[in-house]
Amino acid sequence: MTDLTSLTLAEARKGLAAKTFTSLELTDAHLSAIEAARVLNAFVMETPDKARAMAREADSKIAKGDAGPLAGIPLGIKDLFATRGVRTTACSKILGNFVPTYESTVTSQLWRDGAVMLGKLNNDEFAMGSSNETSCFGPVGNPWRRDGSNTTLVPGGSSGGSASAVAALLCMGATATDTGGSIRQPAAFTATVGIKPTYGRCSRWGIVAFASSLDQAGPIARSVRDAAMLLRSMAGHDPKDTTSVDIPVPDYETAIGRSVKGMKIGIPREYRLDGMPAEIEKLWQAGADWLRSAGAELVEVSLPHTKYALPAYYIVAPAEASSNLARYDGVRYGLREPAKNIIELYENTRAEGFGAEVKRRVMIGTYVLSAGYYDAYYLRAQKVRTLIKKDFEDCFAQGVDAILTPATPSAAFGIGEKGGADPVEMYLNDIFTVTVNMAGLPGIAVPAGKDAQGLPLGLQLIGRPFDEETLFSLGEVIEQAAGRFTPARWW
Amino acid sequence: MSVDAATVRRIAHLARIAVSEDDVPHLQGELNAMLAFVEQLSEVNVVGVEPMTSVTPMQMKKRQDVVNDGEIADDIVANAPATEGHFFLVPKVVE
Numbered sequence: 257m258t259d260l261t262s263l264t265l266a267e268a269r270k271g272l273a274a275k276t277f278t279s280l281e282l283t284d285a286h287l288s289a290i291e292a293a294r295v296l297n298a299f300v301m302e303t304p305d306k307a308r309a310m311a312r313e314a315d316s317k318i319a320k321g322d323a324g325p326l327a328g329i330p331l332g333i334k335d336l337f338a339t340r341g342v343r344t345t346a347c348s349k350i351l352g353n354f355v356p357t358y359e360s361t362v363t364s365q366l367w368r369d370g371a372v373m374l375g376k377l378n379n380d381e382f383a384m385g386s387s388n389e390t391s392c393f394g395p396v397g398n399p400w401r402r403d404g405s406n407t408t409l410v411p412g413g414s415s416g417g418s419a420s421a422v423a424a425l426l427c428m429g430a431t432a433t434d435t436g437g438s439i440r441q442p443a444a445f446t447a448t449v450g451i452k453p454t455y456g457r458c459s460r461w462g463i464v465a466f467a468s469s470l471d472q473a474g475p476i477a478r479s480v481r482d483a484a485m486l487l488r489s490m491a492g493h494d495p496k497d498t499t500s501v502d503i504p505v506p507d508y509e510t511a512i513g514r515s516v517k518g519m520k521i522g523i524p525r526e527y528r529l530d531g532m533p534a535e536i537e538k539l540w541q542a543g544a545d546w547l548r549s550a551g552a553e554l555v556e557v558s559l560p561h562t563k564y565a566l567p568a569y570y571i572v573a574p575a576e577a578s579s580n581l582a583r584y585d586g587v588r589y590g591l592r593e594p595a596k597n598i599i600e601l602y603e604n605t606r607a608e609g610f611g612a613e614v615k616r617r618v619m620i621g622t623y624v625l626s627a628g629y630y631d632a633y634y635l636r637a638q639k640v641r642t643l644i645k646k647d648f649e650d651c652f653a654q655g656v657d658a659i660l661t662p663a664t665p666s667a668a669f670g671i672g673e674k675g676g677a678d679p680v681e682m683y684l685n686d687i688f689t690v691t692v693n694m695a696g697l698p699g700i701a702v703p704a705g706k707d708a709q710g711l712p713l714g715l716q717l718i719g720r721p722f723d724e725e726t727l728f729s730l731g732e733v734i735e736q737a738a739g740r741f742t743p744a745r746w747w
Numbered sequence: 748m749s750v751d752a753a754t755v756r757r758i759a760h761l762a763r764i765a766v767s768e769d770d771v772p773h774l775q776g777e778l779n780a781m782l783a784f785v786e787q788l789s790e791v792n793v794v795g796v797e798p799m800t801s802v803t804p805m806q807m808k809k810r811q812d813v814v815n816d817g818e819i820a821d822d823i824v825a826n827a828p829a830t831e832g833h834f835f836l837v838p839k840v841v842e
Contacts (some may be wrong), residue, residue: 353826355825387832434814468800469802499807537793564791566784566789567784567787571788578762582763587835587837588823591828597839601754606762606765607764615774618764619764619778622762623750623778632748637788639796640788640798641798642797642799678827680784683784695802696802
């Protein structure tokens, strides 16, 4: 029998339906792979007993012929999703040993459809980071290394554990979240597929909140088709999240292989940065050529406020984070540091429980919302956000179906290489992805090639609101042309 | 705009994060790096632009004003660091 961990989700579904193997066998193969890959630090909690119990249940449902669309498929869950009875920490010391008494809507829909949980995945603390180095459980290793080098690289972030685990074949797919690029940047760094759907497509209920007007859940997967299958289960209206949208969820898989002939693809001139590596420029051109060969029409477009997206994000996101993270006070759950009075209890608990990056963002958020600064910073940033969104609306109004950009300005870098002295150096990782969150649009990152050092690079497609289907159709064209990439095993 | 050491201490207190004197200089440097980075927004013309209040243009759904959950006090205190019955315990607030 072939190694069960090397299958795509779509192939595994066929094998399970044909009874070539059982979910228990598939799950055990992945549990062994996880055990052998602990050096990557992708999982912060393994749940083998729960996984086997869920696999047995899936097997019995498959035998009875009433299997859900993801029956028996083993997945990893980012530690930002509340899982009933299973420790959920957002990879922050301040949540300590928090064990939810409820399940997030997104994960509950995956279990409804028969998926199996392998464990919880590492991420940047409260999803604040672009390298998975801010986690209280330590950094995650990227399964990819530079040719001929033993240096461990970051998998990107904040969904670094999700991307690393999917790329290293430890799980068939993973949940992730994206506030400024946290699905698409790690997907690009690990040659996996990641989609951030339109704001409102997935319920945020039960996901640890970072910046509520920007956060969206989405999958990281081994192929475009796998991502489509996972998103179909994750998406959908939820009365418990008032920003979740009540429109039907399409069967995204039917978009795979659909013709892209006649589609108009925008190439935004503002994404051509000074000093961008030639390899990324070349890859972007290759992506445009592949889409043109498939019958799409390429047009140059302008998104004039692009350069202001990242600075506006670093006002809006910390402001929302400072409000959301006010709940960690040492009273109702999580860590508590002893103190003489209640104010000291808050201050000591938060000083001890939050890491450096989280403290920085909570403080900047507090500052931009404080009396006398609100108009100059927060209000202005929200106005700039309106302009960023209008750039995209103008572009789509000209008949553009989707926009093609690089996913990241560089390939993966080494642990400890970036952001040590100046936090802004790390923030620049999200320069191509953050505009999409600011405008609430869907964006997909698809592996497209490698750089001269053998590291994966990705392309991003940005779509109209709630038109994830077009992104899957176009993403499939890129995947077919570029092929799929698997790292050489060194762990 | 930039922040001085006193402002760093004031923000830390507003954010309810204890900051030691040793932390103030590097926090000041990092916050000022972020503020310098966002400074470029001041060159954008925002006259007459509405601030964004909703990412997707939609009517927010409202729930029926009825009790649809509750009686889960055990669940609510399950993760609390200090409780007595169904109460959270904190240091004395009122003398």
